[in-house]
Amino acid sequence: MLQKINLEQENLIAAKISGKLTEQDMRKLHPLIHNIIEKGHKVDFYFEMEDFEGYTLKGFWEDLKIDSAHLGDYGKMAFVGNRKWQEWAAKATDFFTKSEVKYxxxxxxxxxMAWVSTKG
Structure with a gap:
């Protein structure tokens, strides 16, 4: 499940994620990404993982499609969690993107939140 957090920053998508992310969850994010890009900004992300278990197969596939279409459009990504595998996933994301990624x-x-909100 994906629950949007409003941090009132026009280029930031912030969300709490829990359980498994589905195709529908990922499709909620796509228009938000486009809205930021259309304003001429890079998209920054803040993901707070609470009892996050990963993706459904269709959710993972949808995430891959979105990310491959927008890799050059992403800025900073902050992943917040409490499990070692989540830290590894953040490191893998950092390896595959040009974004600045931190766990x-x-x-x-x-x-x-402060780090992802800071420009530069």
């Missing part, structure tokens, strides 16, 4: 333990979520 933060959940106890440092305020620092993650």
């Amino acid at each position: 933060f333990d959940i106890k440092y979520k305020e620092q993650a």
